[in-house]
Amino acid sequence: MKQRLLDLWRLVRALATDDAYERYLDHHRHAHAGAAPLSRREFYLGEQQRKWTGVSRCC
């Protein structure tokens, strides 16, 4: 039961892109070991800029 709730919580966070930074850190650890990752704030602002440069919403 507890596991189910945790899974649901993970799904909700992923759908809301609440976990984007953790996923970025995860990737960064693998791909660029040693280099300093962006801070949470820098990452968030950069992502917003990227996301709103193309068509991301529809009629």
Place this chain on the structure above:
Amino acid sequence: MRKFLWILVALTGAFAVGGIALHRGESINAMWIVVAAICVYSIGFRFYSSWVAAKVLSTDPTRATPAIRLNNGRDFMPTHRWIVFGHHFAAIAGPGPLIGPTLAAQFGYLPGTLWILVGAVLGGCVQDMTILFLSTRRDGRSLGQMARDELGPVGGLAAIVGTLTIMIILIAVLGLVVVNAMKHSPWATATVFATIPIAVLIGLYLRNIRPGRVLEASLIGVALLLFAVVGGGWVDHHPTLRTLFDLDGKPLAWFVIAYGFVAAVLPVWLLLAPRDYLSTFLKLGTILLLAIAVVIMRPEIKMPAVTQFIDGTGPIFGGALFPFVFITIACGAISGFHALVSSGTTPKLIGSETDARLIGYGSMMLESCVAIMAMIAATLLDPGVYFAINSGPGVVGATADAAVATISSWGYPVTAEQMHALAREMGESTLFARTGGAPSLAVGMASIFSSAFGQSLLALWYHFAIMFEAVFILTTLDAGTRVGRFMLQDALGHLWKPLGQTSWYPSVLIASGLVVAGWGYFLYIGVVDPNGGINILWPLFGIANQLLAGIALCVATGILVKHGKLRYAWVTAVPLSWIAIVCTCATWEKVVSTDVRIGFLAAAEALAGKLASGALTPEQAAVAPQLIFNQRLDAALALMLTAILWIVIVDMLRVSWRVVKGLPVPPSSEAPAVALAEVRT
């Protein structure tokens, strides 16, 4: 056993579709429509989509997708298919599928419902899935780039011009819907105004207080939005405050125009991004709530299956069933705009090619389902009430008595007392001539919600529904203005380099100003037009959206032929042919029809005649030259859109012909195949 189950689904579906098609009489339960829809979607998804994925597209689960090959932890990242499904659905679902069916309900519930089901299963879903797959094979390239790479520069240019045009018209018509919903409604206006500072507050929270904590910030924001709905009610009951928010159409139009400009030039984190988080939460929550409420309430549909207005004399928009039901319901059946999203962020997240089926076909099915719910919400109203809300004063008469007399004479009895009582219940001063679809949808949603979850809160539910529609209309408006700005900057950059720099402020201001001026013009004319600008703008938007779908289907068909799939090309060529026929016929009628409610040029001539003979009042005469010019401009625009569609079709046929004849064509832009196993090691 499985086979038996699917036979059962098919039989139930056939029975339900037959039921809604053949039913004639007082009323029919909405569950017939719901069951028919679920069966049609299930069969479409289980059989047609898997056949298209396997035979036509040949999706390959062993081939590494760009998300895997180019994984950068940000935009390229393999993501679980249900999560991508959620993101993709949130991106494609906008106000279109809510408004189109509401307007098309003037033909009765049947034509719109059938088109939504058939159009989605054979057209829209196939388009979305195919473009998503093709873009995934091309590292997430955009529709415009694919058109240029695969068909040539003509197709590419047409796609870009088409996209920019649809953006301008779409934003204008959506702006008009919001303005009409707020006009002389202090409650709605105060609530919608309040959403802007709330978004800014959330933007500051997400940047400075708890950076990037999207979930908690959204929950706070949604709570504030709900509070704004209640607060709007207080404003409405306050004698001085209410006059402050009791505004005419023109100032509201200027407000929307100013908002659009400001939102396009401000940093995204301040207004656009937080507003989008709120609107996405609200959208998904409300759609879910509506689906639950429809099932709990099981409302009776009061609108007849087919009305007399299929002959083209409808009060909401002029034009006969063919081609106008197919133009009016664009989103929900087939929407070209989706091709832009399907060739944008989504292909960069797909972890396996086989996921394109669930994400592309499945999301569009859900969007189509939203359109079905909007159709139910519109047709459960008494037809007399529905026509009283949605018909402009130019059609049914300016006074309440004139309007109810006209509408009752059509065979849809309604009384002024009934309308006043309804308006009082909804907390509005009047519901006559609230054109644009949003108010009647809100009345429908409020009656569904209140009878499913408690009768007493009708006015709150009504304004919640208005706020819900306004919030995501404004999100589409500011996101669209921003995209338009980038496209224009890209184009202007070819004329003079510095104008192409997206962060150079003079260029930002000029490009944003031009885009806002473009849609602001159509919005303003729509507001001053006494016959209601929806009658003009919505068909134009429908044509533009179908044109974009046509371009997307051309790109898909061309690529299928180039890849030796000529015998399967009908999968996209059949919907393409239908779109081409519908668009061309609609444009023809909108341009040459002698009926002033259909033909742009006839309307311009009629108005010019009245102006010359002095039959207009001074106020009417003052705006007449603008309206005449606008009608002629609309005719030119419709012709241009259809011409673009045919240029791309001819270009696609030229490329296909060369393929068949073995002549050289632009090479495939597909990224080289890399096996999944190679990347993993």
